[in-house]
Amino acid sequence: MxxxxxxxxxxxxxxxxxxxxxxxxxxxxxxxxxxxxxxxxxxxxxxxxxxxxxxxxxxxxxxxxxxxxxxxxxxxxxxxxxxxxxxxxxxxxxxxxxxxxxxxxxxxxxxxxxxxxxxxxxxxNAALTALIASGLSPQPFYFLGFLPRKKKDLTAELEELNKRKETLVFYESPHRVKQVVETMQAVYGSERKIVLAREVTKRFEEFIRGTMEEVCEWLSNENIRGEFVIIVEGNEHAETLEDKVWESWTLKEHVSFVMENESLPSKKAIKEVALLRDIPKREVYAAYHELEN
The missing domain is CATH 3.40.1010.10 (Tetrapyrrole methylase, N-terminal domain)
Structure with a gap:
């Protein structure tokens, strides 16, 4: 009624x-x-x-x-x-x-x-305040808040969100932000754009803008403090990346797809496939270049 x-x-x-x-x-x-x-x-x-x-x-x-x-x-x-x-x-x-x-x-x-x-x-509102200064498309956007804490659940949630074209907005604590962004890099690839907005409106407000790979490197060299808003570029190729469709591909097919779909050189595509499949990079390298084990 x-x-x-x-x-x-x-x-x-x-x-x-x-x-x-x-x-x-x-x-x-x-x-x-x-x-x-x-x-x-x-x-x-x-x-x-x-x-x-x-x-x-x-x-x-x-x-x-x-x-x-x-x-x-x-x-x-x-x-x-x-x-x-x-x-x-x-x-x-x-x-x-x-x-x-x-x-x-x-x-x-x-x-x-x-x-x-x-x-x-x-x-x-922290999410909207960070979003409008991120430099990424502010609309449409998809706000999720805090991501799951367990690694398995986190990966599954991020894989599901990879089907979306909207800009993604999250909240995260300083204790988990490095792990979360590393998992995002594994799922979304090294070249996806990401922005970290730290301590929004406070004295030490800071925006870190770059690719997944660049921001992961920044996080590994920083003493991480403060509350974060994470803003991630949407997947403009969402319709081509159905959930784990790559499981039926050979490693060489997977690397070739990433190279073509994301305009990456083989070195970066190999690294991305290794992260996504959670296998050694040398294994992917050998399969792509058809090297003898």
């Missing part, structure tokens, strides 16, 4: 406001967001200690309650009851837009199901 919402009609219950917070630079918060945090009855925060620093900076005295992935099942119905009773609540994440990488999505669904008005405020 269709539901309509007129966000600012007078109602006999409260409202759920989704309030973005700065992703680094505190000056990026909007006047409306600060005023909303002051006006609501309660702030549901992913990390109350982190949010309190923001509230102190802008002299906001509204009380907080914790709302995170470990207590969302218990806390969601409690917050819904408070809103039904007439309280207005602002939900905030640690940084940026709520409901993207936090349990806000569950709260929004519950509010919608309960007929509660949900009002989003515009504001900071």
């Amino acid at each position: 269709i539901k309509t919402q007129k966000s600012f009609e007078q109602k006999n219950q409260g409202t759920l406001f989704l309030v973005p917070t700065p992703i680094g630079n505190l000056e990026d918060i909007t006047f409306r967001a600060v005023n909303m945090l002051k006006a609501v009855d309660l702030i549901a925060s992913e990390d109350t200690r982190n949010t309190q620093k923001l509230l102190n900076h802008f002299k906001v005295e509204t009380p907080q309650t914790s709302f995170h992935e470990h207590n969302s099942k218990e806390r969601t119905p409690q917050l819904i009851e408070k809103i039904k009773a007439g309280q207005s609540i602002a939900q905030v994440s640690d940084a940026g837009m709520p409901s993207i990488s936090d349990p806000g999505v569950d709260l929004v669904r519950a509010a919608v199901d309960a007929g509660i008005t949900v009002v989003p405020l515009p504001g900071p």
Whole structure:
């Protein structure tokens, strides 16, 4: 059944406001967001200690309650009851837009199901901020957030995403970014363009732009710190690379395909095939050049 919402009609219950917070630079918060945090009855925060620093900076005295992935099942119905009773609540994440990488999505669904008005405020977002400065095509794009942690699941996810022509956008921690980009190089090839946006809007903001091979080399020589947005060029040849179609090819056929499809010399194509198949480069070299073992 269709539901309509007129966000600012007078109602006999409260409202759920989704309030973005700065992703680094505190000056990026909007006047409306600060005023909303002051006006609501309660702030549901992913990390109350982190949010309190923001509230102190802008002299906001509204009380907080914790709302995170470990207590969302218990806390969601409690917050819904408070809103039904007439309280207005602002939900905030640690940084940026709520409901993207936090349990806000569950709260929004519950509010919608309960007929509660949900009002989003515009504001900071790391993915879009990094994307527009990446130098890669900003539209269309496909945002995934955080990739799977296990190597097998990570590789499978990246192979599935290789069917897409859109620019790909991910979030990643400093502890995993090197492993993730190395796996991307194995799946997408050495020449695919990639951008790392580090510490977006913060003092040490940095953009690293290059090919997979170049960025992997940069990562191997750096003391990696800070949170990353990873932006990857889409696969313009997506229709020719069905999932693991190369499994039926000989090594020589695979190298020849990569050379032609990606306009690579044999040396780089051999390296790419070896990475993708997870076999020694010398084995691929020997097969391509038809050398005796």
